[in-house]
Amino acid sequence: MTARTVAYWASTAFVVFNILSGGLAELMQLRGNIEGMQALGYPLHVMTILGVWKVLGSIALLAPRFPRLKEWAYAGIFFNMTGAAISHLVVGDEAWHVYYTASIAIVALVSWALRPESRTLGTLMPSHDRVAIGQPDLSISALRKAS
Numbered sequence: 001m002t003a004r005t006v007a008y009w010a011s012t013a014f015v016v017f018n019i020l021s022g023g024l025a026e027l028m029q030l031r032g033n034i035e036g037m038q039a040l041g042y043p044l045h046v047m048t049i050l051g052v053w054k055v056l057g058s059i060a061l062l063a064p065r066f067p068r069l070k071e072w073a074y075a076g077i078f079f080n081m082t083g084a085a086i087s088h089l090v091v092g093d094e095a096w097h098v099y100y101t102a103s104i105a106i107v108a109l110v111s112w113a114l115r116p117e118s119r120t121l122g123t124l125m126p127s128h129d130r131v132a133i134g135q136p137d138l139s140i141s142a143l144r145k146a147s
Contacts, residue, residue: 008114015108016058019077023054040087050080061111067121074112081105117144 025033026047037047053076060066060073081104088097 004114005116008111008116011107011111011114012061015077015104015111016061018104019054020058023051023058026051026054039093040091042087054080067119070115070119071121074108077108078105081108 029044029047033047034044037044057073057076060069063069081101084101085098085105088101
């Protein structure tokens with residue numbers, strides 16, 4: 001197993017553990033989650049919506065195949081965690097809330113960037129088109145071949 005593979009699975013496990021446990025806690029409407037949502041000024045039904053999406057997103061990241069679904073899951077996790085960090089910052093919560101939620105967003109980006117080629121969609125502009133118009137080949141597969 002390569003260092004890249006280990007880093008991918010370690011970052012993915014961190015993200016999935018945090019997102020899945022948070023989603024389940026929101027679905028169970030735990031007191032701490034209710035108090036947190038109220039402190040942020042969100043209606044309580046948002047907990048159910050976020051809880052469902054977090055559980056589904058966690059499953060999507062672990063499931064084999066479905067690269068487009070994984071892209072959506074990564075995007076949702078990133079938007080959710082950066083939104084949470086900003087919300088905590090705006091209401092003046094303790095700094096650790098901001099750092100923790102922002103760190104999950106950053107680790108989600110790391111997981112996304114390190115994912116194996118079998119879990120990617122490929123490139124939007126195939127490398128032969130980029131080379132034909134004089135631009136460097138910055139596709140994931142070309143960068144992996146170069147390293």
